Amino acid sequence: MSSSAAFLADRAVLRVEGADAVEFLQGIVTNDVAKLAPGAARYAALLTPQGKILFDFFLAPTPSEAPAFLIDCPAALAGDLVRRLTMYRLRAKLTISDQSAERGVVAIWGGEAAARVGVAFADPRAEGLGERVILPRAEAQAFGEQALGAYEALRIGLGVPKGGVDFAYGDAFPHDADMDLFNGVDFAKGCYVGQEVVSRMKHRGEARKRVVRVRLAGPAPAPGALVTDGALTIGSLGAAAGLQALALLRLDRVAEAKAAGRPLAAGAVALTVEDAAAKSD
Numbered sequence: 533m534s535s536s537a538a539f540l541a542d543r544a545v546l547r548v549e550g551a552d553a554v555e556f557l558q559g560i561v562t563n564d565v566a567k568l569a570p571g572a573a574r575y576a577a578l579l580t581p582q583g584k585i586l587f588d589f590f591l592a593p594t595p596s597e598a599p600a601f602l603i604d605c606p607a608a609l610a611g612d613l614v615r616r617l618t619m620y621r622l623r624a625k626l627t628i629s630d631q632s633a634e635r636g637v638v639a640i641w642g643g644e645a646a647a648r649v650g651v652a653f654a655d656p657r658a659e660g661l662g663e664r665v666i667l668p669r670a671e672a673q674a675f676g677e678q679a680l681g682a683y684e685a686l687r688i689g690l691g692v693p694k695g696g697v698d699f700a701y702g703d704a705f706p707h708d709a710d711m712d713l714f715n716g717v718d719f720a721k722g723c724y725v726g727q728e729v730v731s732r733m734k735h736r737g738e739a740r741k742r743v744v745r746v747r748l749a750g751p752a753p754a755p756g757a758l759v760t761d762g763a764l765t766i767g768s769l770g771a772a773a774g775l776q777a778l779a780l781l782r783l784d785r786v787a788e789a790k791a792a793g794r795p796l797a798a799g800a801v802a803l804t805v806e807d808a809a810a811k812s813d
Contacts, residue, residue, distance in 0.1 A: 535643025538679040539672050544610035545635040549600035550626025560620050560725050562706060564718040568593050573653035575716040577706060578616060583729025585704050587613045588695050594651050602651055602666055604637050606695060636672025638665045639683050657714040658690045685773035693743040697755050698770030698778045706730055707739035741782055745806040748775045753799035760797055761789040769798040
């Protein structure tokens with residue numbers, strides 16, 4: 533079966549390289565990178581001390597004399613992420629650089645995995661999302677963006693949130709953004725920034741909000757439209773593809789509305805929640 537591919541113009545590529553790169557990243561991100569081998573990647577985040585997501589990204593090791601990682605991150609946040617990493621660097625023996633002018637990111641899905649040039653890895657969030665490949669920028673751009681709509685529909689159908697659209701950076705906990713469900717948090721690793729809050733939420737079952745899949749009864753309002761239970765706001769709409777969409781909702785209020793038989797709506801468009809129960813544990 534042939535695969536589909538799209539250049540992800542909204543992604544940037546950073547590089548962290550040096551003798552202390554593994555220890556440095558291991559101490560600040562939500563996932564375990566200590567045993568990560570070339571050809572694989574981790575989905576992870578850098579949090580505030582209060583446990584909220586500042587940045588989410590993919591970490592992929594790349595061959596180098598010194599340990600080195602490429603970071604596939606949102607382009608709009610790349611400069612801020614470089615500054616935040618530099619702030620945490622202190623005396624660590626490593627360099628942090630923005631390579632976005634030289635490298636680009638491509639998503640490839642819907643076909644059998646194949647040998648790829650560049651730095652290639654299976655998307656660790658969900659098997660159905662296929663692979664991501666970091667290439668020289670001109671080669672990445674040659675894939676074009678014609679298939680981006682199909683890729684977004686795939687992502688939304690799998691219930692995988694996207695930062696800046698389905699949740700707000702600086703305002704959402706990893707549980708809100710389903711990072712614990714999509715392999716973005718390792719609860720067995722050592723300490724990292726915000727770790728105590730995230731661990732407490734898991735052990736106490738305090739995830740009151742989740743990004744969930746919803747089905748709309750009509751054309752989707754713009755992302756950010758309020759989702760209401762009558763006059764009560766219970767969340768906000770995220771990205772949509774046709775009648776499929778994602779929404780960040782208060783699960784307790786979804787349950788109350790269902791029990792009372794009250795309909796939900798995003799703006800003036802009715803919606804039904806498809807998988808809140810599955811994500812409430």
